[in-house]
Amino acid sequence: MTTRAVGQQQTFLIVVIGDACHPQWNSLWSAFDRSDFLVTGPTLQTARDLAIAGLHPDLLILFEDHVQQFAEGDWLSFYACSPLTRTVIVFTDWCESEPRTGSPLPGVIRIHWLRWMTSGKSLLASFRNQSIASWHLPPTSSEEERLLADLPQSVSKHNHTWFRRIGIVTPSRESFTWLEQAASSFADSVFWLTQEDIPIQTNGSPDLLIIDSFEEPATTQRMIDTLRRGAWPGISSDTSCLVLLNFPRWEAVNELLCLGNVRVLPKPTLLTDLEQAITDLRGPMRTRTDC
Incomplete structure (x- = not known):
């Protein structure tokens, strides 16, 4: 387990699980705020150990570089210990079809790695101030419900052109x-x-x-x-x-x-x-x- 303090003030506990040797791993870090307290590890056991110790993450990010990398049983075991933690999967190229052809983890938000690289910082900022509606829906919400929840947040309502x-x-x-x-x-x-x-x-x-x-x-x-x-x-x-x-x-x-x-x-x-x-x-x- 690796701990990264991205600043002096601990305001947000984020656990990132995945293979740190994968080249796209480094694309995750620019999204985090300097005040975030980050914990990284290779398996979901890292997140479960924190939750058992009473340290419940505000956000769990699973970096998925191959299909079925994270077993459903392991995730449910963590979820039982920390049911209020929002879980997000950042998936790479080889996992794009998993929702259609595989068995994706239930109740998690899936984000393409490139979308995270370009929009992750704004997504996390919205999550902190509770303005990203789809991330605060129940885990049982469908992808369609999440899309509809975020539509009113369009930034195009402005009075000037750039x-x-x-x-x-x-x-x-x-x-x-x-x-x-x-x-x-x-x-x-x-x-x-x-x-x-x-x-x-x-x-x-x-x-x-x-x-x-x-x-x-x-x-x-x-x-x-x-x-x-x-x-x-x-x-x-x-x-x-x-x-x-x-x-x-x-x-x-x-x-x-x-x-x-x-x-x-x-x-x-x-x-x-x-x-x-x-x-x-x-x-x-x-x-x-x-x-």
């Missing part, structure tokens, strides 16, 4: 329609373009590109490079990009992040995550330091 023009790159009109509706409140104008429209554009350059990618990550990289290097007169070489990917893999995401000023979200994409990512792109981006 971008002049947002360009949405997608081959699908249906995709453009929903992305336009989500992004229109953040910009003075939103326009649609497809790969066939690249590389010559006569209208004004965007200050944010949303790319709904149906291509391989390497093709998406080349597309970003083409768009930034002259698709519009005067476009900045570091124009902010928000990329939506099917089944994003760790290596592919890192390569996109290395382009700079890029945010990546998994598909299907939640409206609240999309709006949060657009909001975050207003200011300085968190980029990798090993590129």
